[in-house]
Amino acid sequence: MVNIKTKFIFLYFIVLISIGSFGFHIIGGKGWGFIDSLYMTIITLSTVGFAEVHALTTFGKIWAILIIIFGVSGFALFISQLGENLMEFREKRRQRVQDILKKLRNHYIIFGYGRMGAIIADELAKKNTKYVIVENDDDKIIAIQEKGYQYYRGDATADETLDAVGVKYAKGIVVTLGTEQDNLFVTMSIRTLNKKTFLLSRCSHEDNKNKLKRAGADKVVNPYTAGGHKMTELLIEPNIEDAVSISTPQFDIDLLVEEIEINNVPSLIGVSIVDSNIRKKYNLIIIGIKDEKGKFQLNPDMNYKLGKDQVIMLIGAKSNIKSFQREYLKNK
CATH class of the missing domain: 3.30.70.1450 (Regulator of K+ conductance, C-terminal domain)
Structure with a gap:
């Protein structure tokens, strides 16, 4: 929906073009028809640098300067309003996402959209389950948006993020963040908020498996160990x-x-x-x-x-x- 400021800017340029065209017509005299005056106003506002339709008098040059000044001012106002509208759109989208997330119950949450998180999201999407991805990296969010997955932009270690995605009401949660420290901290924070949810955490080092379990993880997966075991099986039994x-x-x-x-x-x-x-x-x-x-x-x-x-x-x-x-x- 177009707000009042945006409508004012459009009206501003319409009035400016109208007055500018009328001014060139009056200053130029009979030699300046409607099309010539409008054309001169447009190229003056756009500053494209095309040749003048007719030679400008001193008053004509002053009029062109005034049009440029008002045109640049209006353009600056337009850019400012465009940025404001963009921020407003993002805020409305964020609020809309938060409203959707508040209604979620018995859903799944994926913390981290790395390689493992992406695979899990794909599988959940195939099963038509309710889930949300928590991510804060711009490039990964673009990848999520391209697939049309539900996501929440935020720091997984922040309490407000955990509240926003409904950790207290989740059926299952998987933590696949980039560092062991974050995985451990988020696992512990989740378990504090929800004692019943099934909590799956990823670890990169076997030494941290017991730490994650003590922090509250029901299951801990090391993708390198599991992948290595599978590759060994294929190596030994290729047939x-x-x-x-x-x-x-x-x-x-x-x-x-x-x-x-x-x-x-x-x-x-x-x-x-x-x-x-x-x-x-x-x-x-x-x-x-x-x-x-x-x-x-x-x-x-x-x-x-x-x-x-x-x-x-x-x-x-x-x-x-x-x-x-x-x-x-x-x-x-």
């Missing part, structure tokens, strides 16, 4: 493709989720899940089946019969999956 590893360095769990095409296991075509003996012989569980039309069925019935062009999803120990592959799969 296990398209498998989702569930093994972790912290726990003695060595599970894989592997997709198997039934066409590669002809002996299973037309056989029910219970009669396939996959569970009994290999201690593997069929957790899902994708049929020939691409439709996925989770946790299929044990009497379900396997058919051509289907894909089964197995979960089990890596060693058991390898045993199954060695015995049944072709070209392995």
Whole structure:
């Protein structure tokens, strides 16, 4: 909505152009038509430096000087008002964001939009969950705006920021700030405000994991350790493709989720899940089946019969999956 000052500035220039054109017409006499006078006024105001329509008399030059003075003054007023409108727009947007955030309940909060924070935001967006990102870096905020994600510009270590994004009402919070010191401080501050929320924190050094847990984090993730563990698995077992590893360095769990095409296991075509003996012989569980039309069925019935062009999803120990592959799969 255009405010009164902006309307006044537009009216100011309309009046200035009108008076300026009329003045050139009067001073120039009959030789100055309406178009010539208007043209001279416009090029004088814009200071583009085009040639004069007609030679100016002394009074004409004085009139041009007056138009330039009033034009520059009006332009300065316009720039000032433009800056004021921009600040007002930003304040209204900030207030609108705060009003939205005040209504959020059972939402998720991401502190820090680094590489890990960006991935988490993408995943939450895919799941259509309510969440907000807290960031204070201009470049990262531009990246957030380009994706259309909800965000709050502020210092994550400030109490007013924690209040603004509704830490007290959040369902889950992840802290992925740039420094261990900030992660530790924010984790502790969040836990003080909300005892029940699930709090996930990132650490870069294993030595700080226990500190973050003592500060209130439910889980602490070291992306370098987790990533290194996954790369080691791929290095040692490069033939296990398209498998989702569930093994972790912290726990003695060595599970894989592997997709198997039934066409590669002809002996299973037309056989029910219970009669396939996959569970009994290999201690593997069929957790899902994708049929020939691409439709996925989770946790299929044990009497379900396997058919051509289907894909089964197995979960089990890596060693058991390898045993199954060695015995049944072709070209392995």
